[in-house]
Amino acid sequence: MRYNLISKIANEVIDLVYPPGLYCNCCGKITDKSRTYELCNDCIGDIKWITGRACEKCGKALGESDPGAICHYCKTHEHVFDKGYACCEYGMHEKTLLYEMKYASRGDIAKILGEVIYDRMLAELGADGLRGAYDLVLPIPLYKERKLKRGFNQAELMAREFSKKSDIAFDNEILFRTRPTDAMKGLGPSERKANIQGAFSINEEKSEVLSDARIIVVDDIFTTGATLDEAAGILKDAGAARVDMLVFAAGADYLIV
Template sequence: MNRERKKYGGRISKAVCDFVYPGSLYCIGCGALIDRSRHYSLCNSCLSKFHFASGRTCEKCGKILEEGYHKSICRDCTVHEKKFERGYSCMLYGLYEKKILRDFKYSGKSYYAPYLGELMYDRVAHLLENEIGADIVVPVPLHRKKQNKRGYNQAELLAREISKRSGIPMKKVLVRTKNTRPMSSLTGAERRENLTGVFAVRPRQSSEIANNRILLIDDIYTTGSTANACSETLKSAGASAVIVLCLAAGGNGGSEDYLKN
């Protein structure tokens, strides 16, 4: 009996804690107790560590531009053509942001979605009506096998939150037809090659795309290969414009070193 109690004690007390202190009372960055009114469920200390896209960003892809870089288009966009009209990112994909995004994506912490989705919505809320003018919100799809294994598609969870807040309907019109190699192990050129012919329009979904402006949602933007490949597919199906919104984006395009981290 005592042994049983000992064995299950830890698990039970965690369950009791989760019940008494629901997730929204913890900072999603460091786990500190916070009150419910905190923005994005982040404490002050964590908020101050985030590099938000509040300064200059690339006028094409939306990456944060480095200090001292004076052009309006990032190095990556000057070299590689983008198939979408415009991109927006909310924060830098830096060391601190990476931890939260990895927890959200790989550690089953799908309950981060409302907080991160709200953050994304706030980034573009004032642009939605005129500048973006999207008719539908579309998440970047995961391959079926990967989604089954993970239990969810993080981009879809974010897209759903943005749809809920903006009133723009979410449509899952894209499908990933090939289970590609993990992008984080590849260079920019390999990523572009890896994504050739990977995305397709779901059967009977073309009418949702034709002549519509699409707000394409993903969690991370690095070289833009994924956003580009999706945009190409959407444009082929008749989309009039594709605007990309990502939660976090890599540094100022020229270097691809950060892709390996």
């Protein structure tokens, strides 16, 4: 109950800081608020939504060359999180949108992506099913200096919006980063794992909330899952019963700008 109240207040503050605009959130073309996700028709059409077969473990789109229900990466690597959900593939258009959000101080885009991930889960479980499936939504935290530099944590804004729409409790203090990490861009799977190992910790004062909790962890992108697995591991060590992950885009990032 207390968490819901805090979450509600925080969401109202976010609404004041990022008022909805009249321009397409991706290309800047003039549009209006009635458009889906405040994106113009061109941009909505360019996003590669995952509507076909997806990996049952991580949620990545499966190609015609992927036999079975699990992607090649999940077949050859064990994940710590239980199940992943993604909205779209990680192509050039999605990269542009995420790049604009992170490096052009567009926190308003993160809020829209919060709506997108909510709609994804709504389609999966329905409103009541979703509310009943999880006890807590947590964002992947940024290290405090990086958050100060960027002005916001995109995963936090997405998770706040998701919490507001789904009525699942939100917390931004239970899970935190203990040290800065290198950018994952260009790193291979084992380097990613080493980069993130031990980078998260749990706020002991709040840890009782994690006991037997079913948690959904939000981030903007999923590539190998190293970050999400590290977070899931520490949450499970602290007593979480289930840790799922929910991202906007999932795929390889070797083409990142």
